[in-house]
Amino acid sequence: METQRILMRSLAVAVVLAAVTWTTTAEPNKVNSCCTKVSTSEVTDPIIGFHIKNENLPCVKAVIFETERGYFCSDWRQPWVKRKILQFLKDKPKRYDET
Numbered sequence: 174m175e176t177q178r179i180l181m182r183s184l185a186v187a188v189v190l191a192a193v194t195w196t197t198t199a200e201p202n203k204v205n206s207c208c209t210k211v212s213t214s215e216v217t218d219p220i221i222g223f224h225i226k227n228e229n230l231p232c233v234k235a236v237i238f239e240t241e242r243g244y245f246c247s248d249w250r251q252p253w254v255k256r257k258i259l260q261f262l263k264d265k266p267k268r269y270d271e272t
Contacts, residue, residue, distance in 0.1 A: 207232030208246030215253045216245050220261050225249070 209231050218240035228234040235246045236254050247254050 208235040208237060209233065211235045211246045211248040213248045213251055215251075216240065216247060216257065218242055220257060223258060223261060 207226055207229065211233060216238045220238050220240060222239035224237045224239075226232060226235050226237060234249055236249045236258065238245045238247055238257065
């Protein structure tokens with residue numbers, strides 16, 4: 174009887190550990206809803222999207238660039254950030270509804 178109780182407790186602990194591991198490793202490329210710190214280094218990978226996030230502590234104001242390698246939190250005040258956004262918008266294919 175005692176062995177069965179220990180086995181059930183061990184199984185419960187294993188299930189909890191598996192659930193925690195699964196939730197922390199699922200969707201590794203999913204960006205957090207905000208940046209708590211930003212980089213001043215220029216993003217050199219091709220940009221496939223971006224988001225501008227306002228400050229909402231503990232989050233800081235940032236531009237989040239999306240690339241094939243992941244997401245990068247960038248300092249919105251850097252001159253290169255504006256250039257990258259304008260270049261992305263210029264190169265982005267325009268969609269028109271043709272009827």
